[in-house]
Amino acid sequence: MALVLYHHPMSRAASVVWMLEEIGQPYELRFVDIASGEQRGDDHRARNGMMKIPVLEDGDVRVSETAAIGVYLADRYASGRLAPALDDPDRGPFLRWCFFAPSVVEMACMAKSSKWPYSPGSAGFGAYEDVVATLDEAVTPGPWLLGDRYSMADIIVGATVRFMHRFNMLDRTDPLVAYAERLEARPALVAANKKNADIIQERGLGRS
Ligand SMILES: N[C@@H](CCC(=O)N[C@@H](CS)C(=O)NCC(=O)O)C(=O)O
Structure with a gap:
């Protein structure tokens, strides 16, 4: 079906x-x-x-x-x-990035663009600048979040990066632009x- x-x-x-x-x-x-x-x-x-x-x-x-x-x-x-097996050591970072996109990246971008008053120490998604720096570091040198291994985490994070770039809610840093370009070349x-x-x-x- x-x-x-x-x-x-x-x-x-x-x-x-x-x-x-x-x-x-x-x-x-x-x-x-x-x-x-x-x-x-x-x-x-x-x-x-x-x-x-x-x-x-x-x-x-x-x-x-x-x-x-x-x-x-x-x-x-x-x-x-596209998903490391449950007993694969890559499973930890895989899950981390899958959750990071909606709970941290989306929230920080929304807070920044909507000028929400909040305390980064209390908010689970922290400071917008730390989120951007963390993403930059995660995709450098890449090519993917798990190094040479492309996974669903790249689609989840990549989709969020593309979405936020489209609405100018996320900085277009060199590492993120290069990462988005690598994703755009995926046949899927x-x-x-x-x-x-x-x-x-x-x-x-x-x-x-
Ligand atoms: N947290 C949800 C967000 C889904 C969402 O906001 N969908 C929007 C479209 S992008 C929607 O259905 N909007 C219609 C509405 O809220 O009335 C997810 O990640 O799937």
């Missing part, structure tokens, strides 16, 4: 298409019209009480939260390839970009 992704091409769900292209399993995209508020209807609310996309369904299994979807897909369909990302762009065009999205 195909994996089902509740999707809109101009949302975080676009990154899950990249994940799906990387794992190489058949999948189906179901469009959720977030511009018209479809995500707040009863059908989608039953899938995710937060009324947000992406949501992935794999038979009886349902997963929301982009990073959780990534870890689920890697463990379930690409263990040893090229394929996902095309799929998302085709849907944008077919549905006439992004036009004012």
